Amino acid sequence: MSDKKTVAVLGNFTDPNKIMEAAAQVHQSGYTDFDIYTPYPVHGLDKAMGIKRTILPYISFGGGLFGLSNAIFLIWWTGSVDYKLNIGGKPLFAFQFSIPVMFELTVLLTGLATFFGLWFLCGLPKWHSDLQDDEGFQRAVDDTFVLSIFSSDKRFSLETTERFMNEIGADNVRRIEA
C-alpha cells in the first residue's frame, strides 16, 4: 500500500482532565489543525483548544436581514406596483399588514441561514471520514477522548508529532493512512 499517505496521528485519553491539559498543550505548541472527539460535551474544552468564536451568528443575521428586506419588497411591489387591488379600502402598502410577513420571512430566513450555515461551517454533508474505520476512534462515542492532529497542519511531521503525543500522555498513539 505504498500509495497511501498518513493523514493524521491519533491518541487516546481516558481522563477528561488529562484531555483538557493535552488540548491546552497542543494549542500552545502551535498546532492549529487538530481536533478532539469526546463522548459528551466537555465544557471549557473549546477555550483550551483555542477555538475562535464561530461566525455563524453573522450568517444568521445576514439571513435575517435578507428575509426582512425581501418581505418588504415582496409586499410593496406585488401590492402597490405590479397588481394594485383595493381591498376593503385599505392602503396599497402599509407597515401594519406587512409586519406579519416581515416577521415570518425574517424568522424563516434566519433559521434556514443558521441551519445551512452550520452545515457549511462543519463541512456537511460528509459521507466519509478517514478516521471512521479506526477502532480506537470509534471508542470516542463510548468512554474515550480521542485527540487527532492532522497532517495538513504546517507543524506536522510524523516523528516529532508522534513523540509529542506520547509526551503529553496519549495512549495508543497511531497513524491513520488513507
Add this chain to the structure above:
Amino acid sequence: MNPVNLSGSAFQGNVNKAAMFCIGTGVILAIAGMALNQSAIIPAYLVGAMYVVGISVTALFFSALQFLVRAGWSASLRRIPEMMGWFAQFSIVILLPILLFRNTFFHGIEDIPSKAPYTNTPFFIVRVIGYCLFWFWMHRYIVGNSIKQDDASDYAPTVKNYKRSALFVLGYALTITFAAFDLMMALEPHWFSTIFGLYYFAGNFVATLSVLALLVMSVMNTGELKGFINKEHMHDLGKLMFAFTIFWTYIHFSQYFLIWYSNLPEETFYYIDRTKDGWEIMGWSSLVLHFIVPFALLLRQDVKRNQLVMKAAACILLFAHFIDLSWIIIPGYRHHGIPHFDVFALIAAGGMVLLFMGILLFFTAKRMNAVSGVAHNDPYIRESVEYYS
C-alpha cells in the same frame, strides 16, 4: 451546601440604599407632579400600583415556574425573586384606595347596563380581594415550602411545590389577566381586548426579570453569593429578558393589528385617543425603549455577560415598562382633567412608581434578615452551582 445569611451584608446595605433613594426621589417627584397637576393624583397612583403589584406577583410566578419545570439553572438564585415576592402579600394594602374610591378611578364603569353583571362594584370588590387572597396563598405556599426545604431532612416540601406549582401558574395567569381587565381596561368601559391581560403579563415579566438581573448583578459584585451565582446565571437572565422583550412586542402588535385591520369604531378609538394630543410621544417611546433599543443592546451573546450593558438594558426596560403603563392609564383620564399629554402627570406617575418600587426593595432587604440568601438544600442546587450554558 451551607445557608448564606444576608443579614447585615453589603448586599442588604446596597438594596436598602437603593430603596431609600427610590423612596426619596419618588416622594419628591410624586409631590411635585401632583402639585403641578392635581388631576394626576389618581392616574399616578394607579400607574404605581399596577407597576409594583405586577412585579411582586410576577416574582412569585417566576419562582412557581421554576418549580413547575424542575429548572436546574435557577435553583441558586431563586431565593431573590422569592424575597421580592414577599411584598405581594400586601397587594391588598396597595389596592385598597382603588377599592374604596372605585368610581374616582374608573369613571362610568357601571354605566353600561349590558356589562353590569360583571362590572358592578360588589362583584368587583370580591374579585380584587380574591386576587389578593390568591397571591397571599401563593406566597405562603410556594415560598413557604421553598424555605421549609432549607431545614428539611428529605425533599418533601419541594415535592409539594412540584405538585402544586401547576395550579399556581394557572391561577397566576387568570388573576393577572382579570386584574388587568378590572384595574386597567376598566378605564375604557366601552373598549375590550381579550389579549390585554397577556400584554400586561408580558410587560410585567420583562420588568421582573430586569429587577432580578439588577439584584443578581449587585450580589455578584458584593460577593455574598460567590460560588452560588455566577456569570452563567446572569447570561440566562439576559436571554430571558431578550426573549420577553420580543414577546411583549409580539403581543402588543397582535392587539394593535387586529384592531387596525377590522377598523371598527368601538375598538379603534382606544388607539386613536392614544396617538393624538401628544400621547403618541409615549406610545412611540415605549416601542423604542421596550423593543428596539433592548433588542439591539441584547442581541449579541457576549453583551449578556457584560454588566454595563445588562445594567443599561435592565434600567431602560424598567423605564419603558413605566412609560408603557402610563400610556395605557393616563390617557384614560382625558375627559377627567388631563385632556392631552402632560409632563407633570408623567412625573407624578414616575414618582409613584419609584416610591412603590422603593418600598418593594425595602421589604426585599428586610426579608434578608429572616431567610437564607440561597435555597441551599434544593435538590437542584448542585446542578445550579455547576451550571454552564
